[in-house]
Amino acid sequence: MKFNIKDTFTKELPADPILENYRRQVNACFSYVSPKKTSKPVLVHASHEMVEELGMEEKDLCSEVFLDIFSGNAIYPDTQPYAMCYGGHQFGNWAGQLGDGRAINLFETTHNNKHWALQLKGAGETPYSRTADGLAVLRSSIREYLCSEAMFHLGVPTTRALSICETGDKVLRDILYTGNPEYEKGAVVCRVAPSFLRFGNFEILMAREDKETLQTLADYTIKHFFPHIQSGSKEGYLLFLKEVTERTLEMIIHWQRVGFVHGVMNTDNMSILGLTIDYGPYGWLEGYDEGWTPNTTDRQHKRYRYGNQINIGLWNLYRLANALYPLIDETAPVEAVLKGYQDAYQQQYLSMMKSKIGLFEKDARDIALINTLEENLQLTETDMTIFFRNLADIKKDKAVTDDFLSVVIEAFYAPQELDENVRETWKHWFVSYVARLRQERLSDLERQQKMNAVNPKYVLRNYMAQLAIEAADKGDYSVIEELYQLLKAPYSEQEEKVKWFAKRPEWARNKPGCSMLSCSS
């Protein structure tokens, strides 16, 4: 196993001079820290694609070195692991220094002209661990591992995962915060991204009024990850902010398209590269509900509900703009960039939703058509994934007759109980929709193909991850493998795997881990 090590973060940014591992405030970009030794690591799963991306060989997966390095038991030669310092706004409030409390960066490497940072999550205490233990449990690690790879294959910008290992150590967690903590199996995920920088890395420097380091960090980020931007001037930092704004919006529009609810869109969980990061209490919309959030901590205010993710993206970008302000020092252009998000959002959201229902020509009434669709989807519990996938089967020359709902009937959670009002409301919509489809130039088949390329057949439904977790807890990793393979081709029919194209089973409706996720991970 050989990596082409190319560390930039630790080489170019200020380090914490203290090497001891105790909790503290750090006036630097990172602290050197070693992963915690694990007692009996076992490889649960590894992504063959990431193995290849990183320039490793299949046989490396079976090696002891692989297990040692990616469980935290050994350090790759000539590298020095570290935890990053960042702050963040949590649920709308400034939380001060947070930092990698349980993530430890191993090294950066290049392969095939791509640059990657590798990071262990759950690898033990760091100076940023505050009151917590630095560890992660198998349950949440499986969720992160499977979901980040699934999102990649859905075409959503995301951090990725190389491997997941059980540590052999026990971790104490109070899943439902009821005061009854229990021991669970510990695990470590190795995640991979060009960089793990977050909005919070910039915010903490601005909060500390450390303009010099702020500029160093911005210049570093631009040089390595936005190389087409000329750094060092107010125009450069503005362009940087603009591009982060665009990437963030693009990411969230993808979330809306596939029905992903992040669950904790705090600014410390917003990647500066516009990647989905921190797969904690996330969830997938099953019944389409704009007010749904999987995160029990957010149950009251539902700040991070599905229908609010785009607004929160903007709120978070305001925090980033504020953090970068000392480098720009002029209000009007910053406001223009943020205003750009709102304008772009309207237009991009519309074209994304149009693509989901197979509309590509222009018609001023499309906004209304989509608004009504979104209202109708909430009339009665309607499965988002099944609805959009099956809608592609509609024929534009077929009249909307009595069986008009049959094409999407599978999506309704209680199809026998649809009352007359609901049926009538849907009928109106289908009449307008079919009429609108007739304005399109595509044939039914062409439209279906296009719709099936944006409406996944398979997503990581909350209960699916839970099944993988329950099996893994008993030492059976086969469901992880099954879901991993399934989710590599989420837009393909995969007829032999069609059992996963199904509504959430009733047992999963209110089960913790399936519909309610806590931050206890």
Ligand SMILES: Nc1ncnc2c1ncn2[C@@H]1O[C@H](COP(=O)(O)OP(=O)(O)OP(=O)(O)O)[C@@H](O)[C@H]1O
């Ligand atoms: N078990 C833990 N031990 C130490 N620090 C933790 C632990 N869980 C969370 N934290 C820290 O609390 C803060 C907020 O946690 P959050 O749940 O957003 O992140 P996370 O799930 O640990 O990781 P990430 O954002 O890296 O995916 C972060 O600074 C995080 O490192």
Ligand SMILES: [Mg+2]
């Ligand atoms: Mg986090």
